[in-house]
Amino acid sequence: MIGANTLQEFVVARQAEFAGATGDLSRLLTDIGTAAKMVNRHINRAGLSGILGAHQSNGNGSTNVQGEAQQKLDVYADDTFTRVLQSCLKVGGIVSEEQPGIIHVDHSKRGEGRGYGKYVVCIDPLDGSSNIDVNISVGTIFGIHRRRSPLTGPATAEDFLQPAKDLVAAGYVLYGSSTMLVYSTGCGVHGFTYDPSIGEFFLSHPDMKFPEKIKVYSINDAYINRAIPGVKDYIKSCRSEGLTARYTGALVADFHRNLIQGGVYMYPGTVAKPGGKLRMLYEAQPLAFLADQAGGVTRCHHHDLLHVQPTELHQRTPLFTGHAGAMARLQDAIEQAAVRQPM
Numbered sequence: 001m002i003g004a005n006t007l008q009e010f011v012v013a014r015q016a017e018f019a020g021a022t023g024d025l026s027r028l029l030t031d032i033g034t035a036a037k038m039v040n041r042h043i044n045r046a047g048l049s050g051i052l053g054a055h056q057s058n059g060n061g062s063t064n065v066q067g068e069a070q071q072k073l074d075v076y077a078d079d080t081f082t083r084v085l086q087s088c089l090k091v092g093g094i095v096s097e098e099q100p101g102i103i104h105v106d107h108s109k110r111g112e113g114r115g116y117g118k119y120v121v122c123i124d125p126l127d128g129s130s131n132i133d134v135n136i137s138v139g140t141i142f143g144i145h146r147r148r149s150p151l152t153g154p155a156t157a158e159d160f161l162q163p164a165k166d167l168v169a170a171g172y173v174l175y176g177s178s179t180m181l182v183y184s185t186g187c188g189v190h191g192f193t194y195d196p197s198i199g200e201f202f203l204s205h206p207d208m209k210f211p212e213k214i215k216v217y218s219i220n221d222a223y224i225n226r227a228i229p230g231v232k233d234y235i236k237s238c239r240s241e242g243l244t245a246r247y248t249g250a251l252v253a254d255f256h257r258n259l260i261q262g263g264v265y266m267y268p269g270t271v272a273k274p275g276g277k278l279r280m281l282y283e284a285q286p287l288a289f290l291a292d293q294a295g296g297v298t299r300c301h302h303h304d305l306l307h308v309q310p311t312e313l314h315q316r317t318p319l320f321t322g323h324a325g326a327m328a329r330l331q332d333a334i335e336q337a338a339v340r341q342p343m
Ligand code: AHG
Pocket: 068, 097, 124, 126, 127, 128, 129, 130, 220, 249, 250, 251, 252, 277
């Protein structure tokens, strides 16, 4: 049931929960909502406006910094989010999946004595972009850190390379059967559904929590036999308990379904790719922050991901996330396998 709270009203009302809040984070979150509306409009028209398929640069398909093929909508979403974030005075720098280094934001060039914003944003502008051409859900993931370097100069890598536990806010947008924005500032996880006829996000899922009873396990079946020991044992136990398998290939969609219906998401490292595929700063960390707020736990093989100190902007990590109870069983299976067969 959709209530009367718009995203903006809710964010501003909740800002009072922080001692000394200035409204800067509220402004940033509502700007992310605005960019999400722009991307949502483009996604909904994708089949009509010639923006399906691979992005071309000089007659060839383009790739991002990680060598992955870029879709036209990857590039559009990246342009839109980075443009909106760069115009937000609270932002001092951005790291995007689609761009190699830090995007520095220097407001002093805009005059009026403005300098560098106090927040940095890590963003996956379009998650699951290979789903676009086949009309399956995609998303956006973001994490916001308070800068550690002096605000008198540009943002530095140390501003971005902070553990997930130190995020000040994180969230995602899911462009699905309806469009939702889900975020947390560390006071619960709240979900908003977009009403396209009004052009607003309305609070629809206050205080989201992982159900204790899980129904679903989510993993790319092709990796089960290549995953680290223990993952397969855990999946066997899921199957014997009658759980069902669901995996869309868009992390946001899989995480969101598991948050609502109860499930565990697994993207393990393999022998060939020990670090897995998912990116630490703009995929794993924001979801780990949300999961923690929703009664969940997130791990990367042997560690609690919330406390892991990242070392590179585009670093990859294995990712296991879901309700704390289910995650404890997965961890047990991995630890028991390691005792049987030390790596
Ligand atoms: P992105 O489109 O941002 O590169 O992310 C794709 C990710 C993630 O959304 C999804 O869970 C995973 O890739 C799927 O990878 P596999 O095809 O290897 O399962």
